[in-house]
Amino acid sequence: MKFSKYHALGNDYLVLDPADAPQMPNPAEVERICHRNFGLGSDGILYGPLKTEKADFGLQIWNPDGSEAEKSGNGLRIFARYLHDIGSVGSDSFTVETLGGIVTCQVMDPLGQIEVEMGRVSFRSDVIPVTGEPREVINETVEVAGRELTYCAATIGNPHVVFPMESVSKELACEIGPVIENLTERFPNRTNLQLLQVLDRNNIKIEIWERGAGYTLASGSSSSAAAAVAYKLGLCDGDITVHCPGGDIGIKISPDYDIFMTGPATRVGDFEMSDEVLG
Numbered sequence: 001m002k003f004s005k006y007h008a009l010g011n012d013y014l015v016l017d018p019a020d021a022p023q024m025p026n027p028a029e030v031e032r033i034c035h036r037n038f039g040l041g042s043d044g045i046l047y048g049p050l051k052t053e054k055a056d057f058g059l060q061i062w063n064p065d066g067s068e069a070e071k072s073g074n075g076l077r078i079f080a081r082y083l084h085d086i087g088s089v090g091s092d093s094f095t096v097e098t099l100g101g102i103v104t105c106q107v108m109d110p111l112g113q114i115e116v117e118m119g120r121v122s123f124r125s126d127v128i129p130v131t132g133e134p135r136e137v138i139n140e141t142v143e144v145a146g147r148e149l150t151y152c153a154a155t156i157g158n159p160h161v162v163f164p165m166e167s168v169s170k171e172l173a174c175e176i177g178p179v180i181e182n183l184t185e186r187f188p189n190r191t192n193l194q195l196l197q198v199l200d201r202n203n204i205k206i207e208i209w210e211r212g213a214g215y216t217l218a219s220g221s222s223s224s225a226a227a228a229v230a231y232k233l234g235l236c237d238g239d240i241t242v243h244c245p246g247g248d249i250g251i252k253i254s255p256d257y258d259i260f261m262t263g264p265a266t267r268v269g270d271f272e273m274s275d276e277v278l279g
């Protein structure tokens with residue numbers, strides 16, 4: 001089975017084109033394909049381009065645990081780069097339908113920055129979702145790892161919980177990540193989460209734990225959510241550089257919380273996976 005592999009600041013994805021695989025592998029096969037030792041290794045699989053009446057291209061986004069994600073910012077930049085590499089798009093903008101909504105992409109320079117209009121962030125509990133009364137989820141608390149942490153929740157198609165704090169670390173992200181990710185009595189669809197450190201009005205630093213993927217080096221939807229929370233709390237202006245462990249993502253936020261993301265996508269290569277991987 002043929003895959004093209006790319007990474008976006010170290011958040012790596014395999015692109016599986018329906019031209020090479022008429023159907024998407026099942027969740028158990030996805031887990032094996034994405035496994036760092038028993039498979040090709042990846043933070044997920046992008047299955048596309050798919051036919052759709054609603055946009056120029058359709059895309060499915062799969063996590064390494066076999067669950068489907070509604071949105072992936074790095075995944076969309078990688079998919080846009082793939083479409084450019086195979087000659088399906090040029091430098092004009094185009095639309096992609098994802099489970100979490102339709103986005104607009106533009107590949108101005110395939111080896112440079114790729115732009116994605118990610119959609120509008122919502123803080124509404126009934127949209128994210130978060131259990132309890134319909135409300136904006138701002139400055140709520142949860143007991144985790146022996147401490148009470150304050151968070152805001154947001155969606156940009158997929159769910160995110162953002163913990164503002166003085167200083168962030170991979171260790172803390174890995175300690176609280178699995179607990180918060182799977183706190184389904186509060187986050188019924190599980191959740192991605194970020195630790196947020198505000199550096200100044202135009203720079204934030206985040207550590208990321210992803211739903212269905214675990215610790216990752218970068219995340220476009222996480223960057224969108226964390227930047228939107230910093231803006232919502234009045235800590236940042238609307239033009240923010242998000243410093244992820246793997247590199248920087250540019251986020252612009254409109255007064256209505258429409259998100260414009262820019263960042264790179266790097267080609268790793270094409271791989272023919274042996275059937276032995278799936279046993």
Ligand SMILES: N[C@H](CCC[C@H](N)C(=O)O)C(=O)O
Pocket residue numbers: 011063068069070071072073074075158159192210211212213216218219220221222
């Ligand atoms: N790495 C992705 C996030 C994937 C989100 C997925 N883990 C989910 O279940 O929502 C990004 O760049 O946005």
